[in-house]
Amino acid sequence: MSVIKRVVIEPVTRVEGHGKVTILIDEAGKVVQARLHVVEFRGFERFVQGRLFWEIPVLVQRLCGICPVSHHLAAAKAMDIIVGGEKLTPTAEKLRRLMHYGQMYQSHALHFFHLASPDLLFGFDADPAIRNVIGVIGKYPELAVQAVMMRKYGQEIIKATAGKKIHGTGAIPGGVNKNLSLAERDALLKEVDQQMTWAKSAVKIAREYTTAHLKELLPFGSFDSNHLSLVRADGAMDLYHGNLRAVDAQGKTIFDQIDYQKYVDLIAEDVRDWSYMKFPFIKKLGPESGWYRVGPLARLNTADLIDTPAAEAARKEFRAVTGGKTNNVTMAYHWARMIELLHSMEKIQTLLHDKDLQGSDLVVKGQRREEGVGLIEAPRGTLFHHYRVDKNDQVVMANLIVSTTHNNEPMNRAVTKVAQDHLSGVEITEGLLNRIEVAIRAYDPCLSCATHALGQMALDVSVVDPGGKVLSEKSRA
Amino acid sequence: MNQVGSHILVYGYGNPGRGDDGLGPALVAALEVLGGDGLDCESDYQLAIEDAASLAKYDVVVFVDADKTGPAPFWFDRVQPSRELSFSSHSASPGQVVGLAREMFGARVKAYTLGIRGYRFDELSESLSTQARSNLALALAFVERAVREQKFDEYTRQFGIDSGRGCACDPQPAEA
Numbered sequence: 010m011s012v013i014k015r016v017v018i019e020p021v022t023r024v025e026g027h028g029k030v031t032i033l034i035d036e037a038g039k040v041v042q043a044r045l046h047v048v049e050f051r052g053f054e055r056f057v058q059g060r061l062f063w064e065i066p067v068l069v070q071r072l073c074g075i076c077p078v079s080h081h082l083a084a085a086k087a088m089d090i091i092v093g094g095e096k097l098t099p100t101a102e103k104l105r106r107l108m109h110y111g112q113m114y115q116s117h118a119l120h121f122f123h124l125a126s127p128d129l130l131f132g133f134d135a136d137p138a139i140r141n142v143i144g145v146i147g148k149y150p151e152l153a154v155q156a157v158m159m160r161k162y163g164q165e166i167i168k169a170t171a172g173k174k175i176h177g178t179g180a181i182p183g184g185v186n187k188n189l190s191l192a193e194r195d196a197l198l199k200e201v202d203q204q205m206t207w208a209k210s211a212v213k214i215a216r217e218y219t220t221a222h223l224k225e226l227l228p229f230g231s232f233d234s235n236h237l238s239l240v241r242a243d244g245a246m247d248l249y250h251g252n253l254r255a256v257d258a259q260g261k262t263i264f265d266q267i268d269y270q271k272y273v274d275l276i277a278e279d280v281r282d283w284s285y286m287k288f289p290f291i292k293k294l295g296p297e298s299g300w301y302r303v304g305p306l307a308r309l310n311t312a313d314l315i316d317t318p319a320a321e322a323a324r325k326e327f328r329a330v331t332g333g334k335t336n337n338v339t340m341a342y343h344w345a346r347m348i349e350l351l352h353s354m355e356k357i358q359t360l361l362h363d364k365d366l367q368g369s370d371l372v373v374k375g376q377r378r379e380e381g382v383g384l385i386e387a388p389r390g391t392l393f394h395h396y397r398v399d400k401n402d403q404v405v406m407a408n409l410i411v412s413t414t415h416n417n418e419p420m421n422r423a424v425t426k427v428a429q430d431h432l433s434g435v436e437i438t439e440g441l442l443n444r445i446e447v448a449i450r451a452y453d454p455c456l457s458c459a460t461h462a463l464g465q466m467a468l469d470v471s472v473v474d475p476g477g478k479v480l481s482e483k484s485r486a
Numbered sequence: 487m488n489q490v491g492s493h494i495l496v497y498g499y500g501n502p503g504r505g506d507d508g509l510g511p512a513l514v515a516a517l518e519v520l521g522g523d524g525l526d527c528e529s530d531y532q533l534a535i536e537d538a539a540s541l542a543k544y545d546v547v548v549f550v551d552a553d554k555t556g557p558a559p560f561w562f563d564r565v566q567p568s569r570e571l572s573f574s575s576h577s578a579s580p581g582q583v584v585g586l587a588r589e590m591f592g593a594r595v596k597a598y599t600l601g602i603r604g605y606r607f608d609e610l611s612e613s614l615s616t617q618a619r620s621n622l623a624l625a626l627a628f629v630e631r632a633v634r635e636q637k638f639d640e641y642t643r644q645f646g647i648d649s650g651r652g653c654a655c656d657p658q659p660a661e662a
Contacts, residue, residue, distance in 0.1 A: 157535050157538060158539065160535055
């Protein structure tokens, strides 16, 4: 039996929360497997047990400071089912959509310009002293300011629709608790043309980068996979609502237009002894081949069209690169993300001109139910919220599958591929470290809904033998 | 409240659903009730890059955060603009935000951090620990006075993180 050594990297920088990477190699130095260990916060299910169901859309925002709006809306959608209010009024649905597109816009802008762009603009091997956001500010100052203003605009939409930035209360079971005032609308409209220009330019940057570096990017952390997302009844991309569709690596449909209230019939979660995070898979394909990707790349692969003109034109260019077939290139996530950013801005612009947002019919109710599932396409991918509520209105069961969990197996595969291609011996070179981070970062993972108290975060890299002895260490402040 | 006329932002951040991590927003919520001329209060789960644009319009910004390991009940220190190599996540440190404000918007804001010692972070809980509540009360009294007098730099000498002072129960009047 060959001896397996472990190369450990922790935590990964410029992604959410903390994680570490362990690369298992055999005696010959060949990479056997790479494992991304995620420090996932547990205990939410217990936390919400006994809480009144209408508190949940606000409560779940405390799970994560990165994407509270996604949790807020997914929980509200589940509670819509509980109160029999899933058929929202036009004002309620459009206001929620505006909130959601604002979240997508700001999240995608931040990720691309401030987390990913240093890698893309300066190259994976550029000096870390330059390959960072300060480097971007120095060389492309207008781009850096633009990113901040895009992020700020998305946050202003969230504030206007959710009521406030922290603990927003906009979405409630069966609807919303406020409309968009004319003053709020007009303030947002003032900037919308500028934001649209920036969104189009962001797609151009991502497209030009990807097509110019295609030879390098095609194999980088890439592998064939299934893809899953919500799609509209006509197959169009819909980031807020729809039915489940999954396609395989060649684009063949695995299932389509499945009501997500029945997701437990389709999706199961595998458990592995080395990770707290589960590994979701499509039941009928089994854990070995049923794993799938979610998020921007998956959504571009599952959707037949995008119902906004500029994003649809961009989607066609995106699909043309792979001859209209499924795109399995990990680094194509960035281009896909910018197409979604543009789509979100087109939706925001249209919604801001819609008088329904000033309507007063905000809430509907119907037949009370005891179980509800809410799904939404969050910035990082499909987010599942599932609750059971008793006759006393108290939550008795909660199950969440977050986007990063869906992408657990793909992220491990991406790291394995990079390690196989770039690890030499047991030394963790800057080049290897950079590439592992780049591959993980493509998924924009939220590795932990952790606290953000002072005095956290650094990058420590260790090489450890099977007995736990540290062979070498590398740190990055 | 504000004796000098500066435009001041007190910005508390943290997650109120994670026990003592909510100390920053809790202080801001209490300070908002007290109010004051020229004082704005803001809170969020964490600092982010767009805060660089927001704080550029202020003369003084006081960031308020929970601290896992610092001196109790709190410490108060100047924020140095940071040119750190990278952001580690979607959140940013006070130094990074101030650095970005300077780099991108030419801001010359004076920034400080008020770190309040917390003890319980690793569980989902909407309440502060008993000790944290006690620290919060003292920190609130301190920041209310600091904002009113605006002798921030003097107070950093008394309560800076390296000052060795573990107790700020009764801030000494700052020298003119």
